[in-house]
Amino acid sequence: MTRTVVTGIGVAAPNGVGLDTHWSSTLRGENAIRRITRFDPSPYPIRLAGEIDFEVGGRLPSRLIPQTDRMTQLALVASDWALADAGADLAGMPSLDAGVITSSSAGGFEFGQHELEKLYSKGPNHVSAYMSFAWFYAVNTGQLSIRHGMRGPTGVFVTEQAGGLDAVAQARRKIRGGHRLMLTGGIDASLCPYGLAAYLASGRVSLGDDPDAAYLPFAQEATGSVPGEGGAILVLEDADAARRRGAEIYGEIAGYGATFDPAPGSGREPTLRRAAEIALADAGVRTEDIAMVFADAAAVPELDRVESDAIVKLFGPHGVPVTAPKSMIGRLSSGAAALDLVDALMALRDGVVPPTVNVRCPAPGYDIDLVIGEPRPARGTAALVLARGYGGFNAAMVVRSAG
Amino acid sequence: MTTFTLENLVRIMRECAGEDDAVDLDGDVAGMEFEDLGYDSLAVMETVSRISQEYRVSLPEESVSEARTPAELVALVVERQQQPAQA
Numbered sequence: 001m002t003r004t005v006v007t008g009i010g011v012a013a014p015n016g017v018g019l020d021t022h023w024s025s026t027l028r029g030e031n032a033i034r035r036i037t038r039f040d041p042s043p044y045p046i047r048l049a050g051e052i053d054f055e056v057g058g059r060l061p062s063r064l065i066p067q068t069d070r071m072t073q074l075a076l077v078a079s080d081w082a083l084a085d086a087g088a089d090l091a092g093m094p095s096l097d098a099g100v101i102t103s104s105s106a107g108g109f110e111f112g113q114h115e116l117e118k119l120y121s122k123g124p125n126h127v128s129a130y131m132s133f134a135w136f137y138a139v140n141t142g143q144l145s146i147r148h149g150m151r152g153p154t155g156v157f158v159t160e161q162a163g164g165l166d167a168v169a170q171a172r173r174k175i176r177g178g179h180r181l182m183l184t185g186g187i188d189a190s191l192c193p194y195g196l197a198a199y200l201a202s203g204r205v206s207l208g209d210d211p212d213a214a215y216l217p218f219a220q221e222a223t224g225s226v227p228g229e230g231g232a233i234l235v236l237e238d239a240d241a242a243r244r245r246g247a248e249i250y251g252e253i254a255g256y257g258a259t260f261d262p263a264p265g266s267g268r269e270p271t272l273r274r275a276a277e278i279a280l281a282d283a284g285v286r287t288e289d290i291a292m293v294f295a296d297a298a299a300v301p302e303l304d305r306v307e308s309d310a311i312v313k314l315f316g317p318h319g320v321p322v323t324a325p326k327s328m329i330g331r332l333s334s335g336a337a338a339l340d341l342v343d344a345l346m347a348l349r350d351g352v353v354p355p356t357v358n359v360r361c362p363a364p365g366y367d368i369d370l371v372i373g374e375p376r377p378a379r380g381t382a383a384l385v386l387a388r389g390y391g392g393f394n395a396a397m398v399v400r401s402a403g
Numbered sequence: 404m405t406t407f408t409l410e411n412l413v414r415i416m417r418e419c420a421g422e423d424d425a426v427d428l429d430g431d432v433a434g435m436e437f438e439d440l441g442y443d444s445l446a447v448m449e450t451v452s453r454i455s456q457e458y459r460v461s462l463p464e465e466s467v468s469e470a471r472t473p474a475e476l477v478a479l480v481v482e483r484q485q486q487p488a489q490a
Contacts (some may be wrong), residue, residue, distance in 0.1 A: 062421035063441060068451070126456060129449040130420075 005402070006250040007343055008235030009240050010078030012187060014050030014160075014228050018081065022339075023346045025328075028374050029355045033211040033226050033328050038191055046196045050228025050330030052189070067130040068143065069108025071189035071229070072396040075140040076147055078233040079183055080211035083148065086181075086235035087247060090148060091153040093180050099152030100145045101171040101332035103163025103186030105389075106198060107200050108135040113194035128284050144183055144233075152179050157186075157334075158387030161296065162258070164231065164337025165397045169256040171236050182236045182357045185338035189229035199227050202390055205301050212358050215331075217297035217324045218304050218370055220363035225299045228326075231335020232342045251345040254284025254382065255398035272296075273310035276384060276396040279315075283382065283398035287315050290398070291380025292353045292371075296388045297324035297331075298335040298375025301363075304361065317367035321378060324356045324370075335374040337387035341399060344383040407458055409433055411425035412450070412473050419453050431473040440473075451476075460484050475490040 010017050014020030025032070032050050039046040042322035050287050056065070056073040064076065083090065090098060112135035118126040133139055138156040145154050152173045157166040171184035178279050188249055190198065199205045206224035209216040215226040221373045242249055257278025259271035280287065293315075296307055311322060325343050326336055353376045381401045413428045422428055423441025432440060439448050451467050454460070460483045470476040 061424050062417075063446075065421055066419055067421075067445070125453055129445045129452060132445070368449060 001174055003239035004175045004236050004253045005239045006181055006234050006253065006345060007088065007237050007247045008082040009250060010080065010085065010233040011339065011342060012054065012078045012151035012230040013339060014052050014075040014230060017052060017054045019046045021112040023343070026325050026354045027352065027376070029357050029373060030328060031357055032213060035211070035213060044193065044196050045325035046199060046205055046227070047062050048206070048211055048226045049191050049210055050226060050332070051191060052230050063277070064143070067134055067135050067371070069111035069139070069189070070142050071108055072134070072140050073188055074230060075102070075233060076143060078187060079144045079148065082183065082233045087233065088181055088237065090150070090181065095149050095151040095153055096323060097180040098182070099154055099179055100141045100148040100150055100183045101153065101155045101167045101174070102141045102144070102184060103157045103159070103167040103338065104137040104140060105114035105158065105160045105163060105333035106190045106195065107190050108136045108139055109190040109195045110192040110199070111135050112157055112191050120236050121128055134354065138306060140187065145274070148183070150183065159393040159395070160391065161331060161336050162331055162387045162395040163254065163334035164305055164339070165262050165385065165387050165395035166258060166343065168234065168236070168253060168338065168341060168397065169258070172253045172256070175238050175324070180237065180241065181259040183233060184236055185231060185233040186232065186334040187231035187333040188333040190333065191227065191229050194201065204298060206299065209252070215299055215327055216359050217299040217327055217356065218308060218362045218366050218368065219359045222299040222304060222363070226268065226330040228330025228332045230329070230339065231332050232338040234338065234341070249402040251340045251402050252400040253397065254400040255279040255281070255285065257282060257395045261392035261394065270306045270384065272306060272388060272394045273313055275394040276310060276386060279384065279396035279398050282354060283400065285382050285398060287320070289380065289382050290315070290320055290384050292323060292347060292383045293379045294344050294383065294385040295322050295324045295387045297326055303388070304366065308362070308368050312367050320369065321353045321371050321376060322368045323353050325354045327356045327358055337385060337395065340385045341397060344385050344399050346400070348383055349376065350383060352376065353380055359367060407454070407477060407484060409477050412477055415453050415457070416450050418440065419449045434472050436471050449470055454480055458484065
């Protein structure tokens with residue numbers, strides 16, 4: 001089987017736009033969760049979020065601005081960076097050999113909200129013609145494909161927070177099938193009143209006002225997570241081809257597993273652990289080869305319990321360093337797991353596990369070795385990323401350092 | 404009533420559909436096709452929708468789709484402006 005590697009990365013995260021800014025802030029453990037500034041959140045029960053401080057103007061052609069939601073603008077900019085980082089010669093390859101597979105959880109919600117406001121207050125003639133595509137799930141994939149002239153396989157995965165891994169896995173299948181270059185990952189942004197209403201409906205969002213106490217995964221005080229915006233766009237290529245052209249390689253997408261949970265009330269075991277087992281087997285690694293685990297980190301007690309149990313069953317009590325850097329930026333929906341993959345690749349490169357912040361200690365009964373407050377040195381060549389999407393989606397991915 | 408002009412059209416196109424980097428909309432664009440100016444059919448549709456709202460003129464889709472250049476679209480809008488408002 002050919003090996004699939006990451007050769008380019010573009011990041012847009014609340015704690016840094018651009019890979020280096022994001023990664024250094026992550027290692028410093030800086031909390032980027034704060035009171036929402038994009039609009040006045042005081043009438044809403046959710047008032048905290050991980051916002052990206054970034055103006056897109058000037059970085060994209062003005063033709064694209066009126067027709068795109070913020071999440072698409074961020075994805076377009078991140079894709080420019082990822083491709084530049086990869087240094088691949090897109091123009092020199094047949095356009096059908098390059099494709100785009102992204103994840104999405106809500107589509108362009110903020111764009112949609114504004115147009116629906118016009119529909120209800122002024123009538124249908126006032127709704128933008130761009131509403132036809134700007135708010136639907138596949139819009140990031142489509143816009144990336146058009147911008148970069150990548151006419152090969154395209155698609156979108158809508159599995160909420162698991163989507164970041166599901167999309168990368170599908171892109172890996174396309175590389176294995178002989179396509180030369182895939183843009184993948186996910187970027188989400190729904191920090192608008194309409195988006196908050198959707199987050200609220202999940203019942204999994206923390207309603208506190210203290211940015212340092214709102215999102216406490218695996219803590220006894222956990223009351224839910226904080227939403228955030230952003231994610232990562234990756235460039236995937238075949239390992240041998242990437243080496244031949246002298247590309248810098250971040251690491252390998254070595255294994256993947258996905259499962260769906262049994263129906264609530266069935267009494268059957270949740271299947272997150274099974275997803276991780278499948279990913280480990282797919283990568284051909286043993287649990288002792290895994291240097292660190294990036295947790296899904298729902299910060300909802302029953303979900304934290306499921307994840308903690310899965311990790312302990314696989315690795316033993318305190319058997320592997322576990323971390324949730326998303327505690328600094330919130331849960332980025334379909335962008336979260338793609339960004340965790342990036343963090344995992346950087347962590348293996350630098351030999352360090354980034355910290356989980358604000359949590360004092362795991363709740364009694366969670367026998368996991370949570371890396372808290374400070375980064376921790378780590379040795380090893382593989383990391384496991386776990387992700388769960390609302391509605392029962394589980395995904396796990398093993399990445400291996402370039403070596 | 405203000406008569407619709409090319410300047411009005413260019414302003415609206417900029418506002419609602421942006422401007423292709425390779426094109427100078429302040430140049431001699433009246434006779435250029437929308438496609439060559441970087442505007443696809445959706446961009447034209449969005450532009451037309453804004454014109455009808457701002458200038459309170461009804462622009463039937465059939466006649467709009469025949470306007471392939473800014474000059475033709477301006478002429479169409481002016482023609483509709485001159486028609487008596489329907490009761």
